[in-house]
Amino acid sequence: MTAPAWLKTTGFYLLVGIIVLQALFPFYYAILTSLEDGQALFEVNYLPAVFDLSNYRSMLSDGVFGKQILNSVFVATVTVIISLFLAITASFALARIRFRGRGLLLLTILSVSMFPQIAVLSGLFELVRAFGLFNSLWSLVFSYMIFTLPFTVWVLTTFMRALPVEIEEAAIMDGASSFTIIRRIFVPLLWPAMVTTGLLAFIQAWNEFLFALTFLSTDSQRTVPVAIALISGRSEFEVPWGNIMAASVIVTLPLVVLVLIFQRRIVSGLTAGAVKG
Amino acid sequence: MMGAASDIAATETAAARVAKASRLSRQRIRSAWLFLAPMLIVLAAVALYPLYRTIWFSFTDASLDLLGEARFIGWRNYLEYVDYGNGDGEWFGLLADPRWWRSVWNTVWFALVSVSLETLFGLVIALVLHKKFPGRVWVQAAVLIPWAIPTIVSARMWAWMLHDQFGIVNDMLQRLGLIDAPVAWTASPETAMIAVIMVDVWKTTPFMALLILAGLQMVPKDMYEAARLDGVPPFRLFRKVTLPLIMPALLVAIVFRALDALRVFDIVYVMTPNTDATRTMSVYARENLFDFDRFAYGSAASTLLFFIIALITIGFIYATRMNLEGDER
Numbered sequence: 001m002t003a004p005a006w007l008k009t010t011g012f013y014l015l016v017g018i019i020v021l022q023a024l025f026p027f028y029y030a031i032l033t034s035l036e037d038g039q040a041l042f043e044v045n046y047l048p049a050v051f052d053l054s055n056y057r058s059m060l061s062d063g064v065f066g067k068q069i070l071n072s073v074f075v076a077t078v079t080v081i082i083s084l085f086l087a088i089t090a091s092f093a094l095a096r097i098r099f100r101g102r103g104l105l106l107l108t109i110l111s112v113s114m115f116p117q118i119a120v121l122s123g124l125f126e127l128v129r130a131f132g133l134f135n136s137l138w139s140l141v142f143s144y145m146i147f148t149l150p151f152t153v154w155v156l157t158t159f160m161r162a163l164p165v166e167i168e169e170a171a172i173m174d175g176a177s178s179f180t181i182i183r184r185i186f187v188p189l190l191w192p193a194m195v196t197t198g199l200l201a202f203i204q205a206w207n208e209f210l211f212a213l214t215f216l217s218t219d220s221q222r223t224v225p226v227a228i229a230l231i232s233g234r235s236e237f238e239v240p241w242g243n244i245m246a247a248s249v250i251v252t253l254p255l256v257v258l259v260l261i262f263q264r265r266i267v268s269g270l271t272a273g274a275v276k277g
Numbered sequence: 278m279m280g281a282a283s284d285i286a287a288t289e290t291a292a293a294r295v296a297k298a299s300r301l302s303r304q305r306i307r308s309a310w311l312f313l314a315p316m317l318i319v320l321a322a323v324a325l326y327p328l329y330r331t332i333w334f335s336f337t338d339a340s341l342d343l344l345g346e347a348r349f350i351g352w353r354n355y356l357e358y359v360d361y362g363n364g365d366g367e368w369f370g371l372l373a374d375p376r377w378w379r380s381v382w383n384t385v386w387f388a389l390v391s392v393s394l395e396t397l398f399g400l401v402i403a404l405v406l407h408k409k410f411p412g413r414v415w416v417q418a419a420v421l422i423p424w425a426i427p428t429i430v431s432a433r434m435w436a437w438m439l440h441d442q443f444g445i446v447n448d449m450l451q452r453l454g455l456i457d458a459p460v461a462w463t464a465s466p467e468t469a470m471i472a473v474i475m476v477d478v479w480k481t482t483p484f485m486a487l488l489i490l491a492g493l494q495m496v497p498k499d500m501y502e503a504a505r506l507d508g509v510p511p512f513r514l515f516r517k518v519t520l521p522l523i524m525p526a527l528l529v530a531i532v533f534r535a536l537d538a539l540r541v542f543d544i545v546y547v548m549t550p551n552t553d554a555t556r557t558m559s560v561y562a563r564e565n566l567f568d569f570d571r572f573a574y575g576s577a578a579s580t581l582l583f584f585i586i587a588l589i590t591i592g593f594i595y596a597t598r599m600n601l602e603g604d605e606r
Contacts (some may be wrong), residue, residue: 002518004382009286012405012408012410013410016410019401019402019416019419020416020420022417023419023420023422023423024419024422025436026423026434026435026438026479027423027426028433029437031440032541033443041443042343044444044448046441058548077588086319087316088313089313089315090313090317091317092312093312093313097305097308097309098306099306099310105313108598109320111590112320112324114533114536114590115328115583116539116559116583116586117542117559118540118542118558118559118582119580119582120323120327120331120580121331121548121566122330122333122334122572122576123326123327123328123330123331123580125566126327126330126334126344127322127326127330138541142339143323145325146320149316149323153316164481167546172301178305178312179308180487184541195471203425204418206427207428207429208541209428209542209546210542210563212564214567215373220396224427225429225430226429228429228433229429229543229546229547241437241443244435245433245437248433248434251430252425252426252427255425255426255427256425256426257421258425259422259424259425260420263414263417263421264298266420267417269485270487270488271487271488
């Protein structure tokens with residue numbers, strides 16, 4: 001009635017093979033293309049044929065791309081630090097203190113994280129201009145709060161709720177202030193959760209496109225996603241695909257390494273927050 | 278005697294303790310709002326106020342360089358009948374713009390198809406990862422990689438793979454004999470949407486798979502054991518036991534992905550710029566805001582998009598009675 005065991009096993013591993021292949025092939029092919037130059041680029045290769053670093057050299061030598069990488073690092077890092085700082089106290093209140101309106105507040109925060117970014121774009125544009133932040137990296141740090149802050153609050157609240165009540169009871173009875181409780185009890189316990197949340201928020205900020213495209217106007221201020229999106233040739237036939245792929249590999253490789261190192265944490269953070277990166 | 282005295286003393290301290298506890302709890306509630314304040318102020322500044330301004334701009338004649346001089350003009354950005362005076366007239370505004378309705382349709386179609394495919398593939402991948410086999414951790418790491426790649430990078434990577442002349446996808450399909458001539462995936466209107474959906478599915482299926490996997494891992498193991506001993510065939514087991522149990526997790530995953538798909542911008546903007554075949558609501562709105570210098574009109578599109586998405590969300594939360602308070606657990 002049922003298929004023989006070896007057939008089942010083979011089928012299963014075939015499926016595993018297909019899953020791995022489809023996940024890895026596009027990135028593999030990007031690396032392959034980034035190492036080709038000139039004519040080799042326009043011949044379809046499935047296996048590495050040449051090893052030519054000239055695309056990487058030309059991307060990194062003009063200095064602008066290096067600056068753009070630094071821009072991205074700056075924006076993502078500062079955004080994460082500020083959101084974590086604001087989120088840790090807020091999620092303490094949301095997870096450990098019972099007060100009226102808590103459910104509604106959580107619902108509001110969740111719905112902000114689902115805000116379509118385009119819906120706030122006009123208003124944010126006005127604010128950014130009014131503050132004189134147009135074409136400044138701070139415009140991104142400011143506007144990225146709209147997705148990193150609800151996300152970090154939500155995930156940290158989930159993690160904090162999972163901790164038993166007893167750990168703070170003694171401290172409360174000893175008359176320790178809430179701020180002391182956060183600093184002395186929760187921050188040390190929540191380090192792993194904060195690293196996870198921070199990492200996920202970092203990836204979100206690193207990948208953001210719409211605000212970066214709108215609020216920055218000069219090449220040297222841009223972040224890498226916009227830079228990569230705007231690389232083009234004078235005509236359709238002059239698009240420097242080799243350079244695009246080299247740039248793509250440079251900005252993606254750190255993320256891939258992070259994913260491999262923190263895989264387990266990322267999975268737990270993603271499922272706790274259930275927010276796309 | 279001694280015992281009674283100490284009893285009284287104990288009651289007194291207990292009463293004092295209760296009073297102290299309630300004072301403490303009031304104090305804690307006060308500090309709760311103090312702790313929430315900075316976060317709430319920032320959220321109000323980046324979300325609520327800009328949203329209010331966007332809605333306000335949609336009722337004005339604002340243009341990109343003259344934001345401060347915007348005047349209220351009522352519903353004219355949405356719908357306006359212009360009478361030509363000779364008994365003839367024409368409807369103008371967002372609601373009368375066929376390009377807008379095409380964008381709405383494109384967005385809904387994109388969300389519907391991509392989320393359905395992601396759910397299906399996500400389910401398959403989650404079921405595979407739920408099994409124990411050597412190298413499982415590495416397979417899971419590989420599955421996560423598309424999720425980690427920036428959307429812009431995936432869009433350009435795929436645009437290159439789907440290139441009409443030098444693309445590897447055309448080469449593969451031709452070798453397999455599935456197509457006779459190279460297909461201009463991103464350029465031709467018939468295939469542009471397919472290309473965009475393909476990239477989105479590739480990029481976001483891992484997210485779906487992980488959420489479903491988390492749901493699967495919460496199903497008690499003895500449930501399967503009992504079914505196996507009773508000789509229930511695997512497919513029936515899945516349909517009658519697994520699927521109903523993971524339904525809550527599945528619904529949450531679907532709503533998150535759907536909300537995300539309904540605001541899609543990056544992939545479309547980068548892969549298939551300026552084509553009616555794939556223009557989504559977000560792309561339409563941004564085009565008007567910054568490229569066509571119709572700031573107010575673009576704001577009207579943003580506003581409408583917001584309400585469409587809000588309506589879908591509220592409907593979903595109401596329909597599934599999601600428990601967000603987390604108190605009753």
